[in-house]
Amino acid sequence: MNVELTLNGEAVSWESEPHEFLTELLRRHGLIGTKRGCESGDCGACAVLLDGEEVPSCLVLAAQAHGHEVTTIEGLGSWERPHPIQEAFVDGTAVQCGYCTPGMVIAAKAYLDRKGGGPLSEREARELLAGHVCRCTGYVKPIAAVLRAAEALGDPRSAGEEERA
Numbered sequence: 220m221n222v223e224l225t226l227n228g229e230a231v232s233w234e235s236e237p238h239e240f241l242t243e244l245l246r247r248h249g250l251i252g253t254k255r256g257c258e259s260g261d262c263g264a265c266a267v268l269l270d271g272e273e274v275p276s277c278l279v280l281a282a283q284a285h286g287h288e289v290t291t292i293e294g295l296g297s298w299e300r301p302h303p304i305q306e307a308f309v310d311g312t313a314v315q316c317g318y319c320t321p322g323m324v325i326a327a328k329a330y331l332d333r334k335g336g337g338p339l340s341e342r343e344a345r346e347l348l349a350g351h352v353c354r355c356t357g358y359v360k361p362i363a364a365v366l367r368a369a370e371a372l373g374d375p376r377s378a379g380e381e382e383r384a
């Protein structure tokens with residue numbers, strides 16, 4: 220079937236087999252920031268936004284995204300103009316191998332959008348990252364990065380964020 224969706228703000232139409240999951244559809248088209256991990260909904264590496272909600276793309280059939288809006292890590296920011304959450308992870312050295320990072324950034328984006336900005340409590344930051352497995356950082360720095368990002372996004376000086384999202 221042809222899967223038509225809005226991907227990172229642009230309309231795309233891609234061929235897909237009925238059994239294909241969204242992770243694979245994205246990665247086949249070069250969006251490799253969405254990682255393949257457990258493929259059972261347990262690690263968070265494959266997280267994307269589906270109509271603004273965080274979902275594990277390994278459990279979403281590509282066909283289920285038909286007619287919907289999908290945002291991947293590539294849609295949040297760029298090298299030249301990173302999203303404040305991406306900046307907070309980099310500046311806070313919350314990235315080691317980086318495999319879990321896109322999923323964590325997506326989780327923070329979904330949560331902060333829903334909440335309408337920062338600041339967050341440490342408990343909230345821990346909870347929003349629950350289900351995101353990291354084998355490198357011990358979680359301390361990612362939690363700190365999420366708290367810093369929430370603060371930055373609550374700051375009127377980061378008002379340009381919406382254009383980047």
Ligand code: FES
Binds near residue numbers: 257261263277
């Ligand atoms: S690969 Fe999807 S949750 Fe682990």
Ligand code: FES
Binds near residue numbers: 316320354
């Ligand atoms: S930074 Fe390596 S898995 Fe999280």
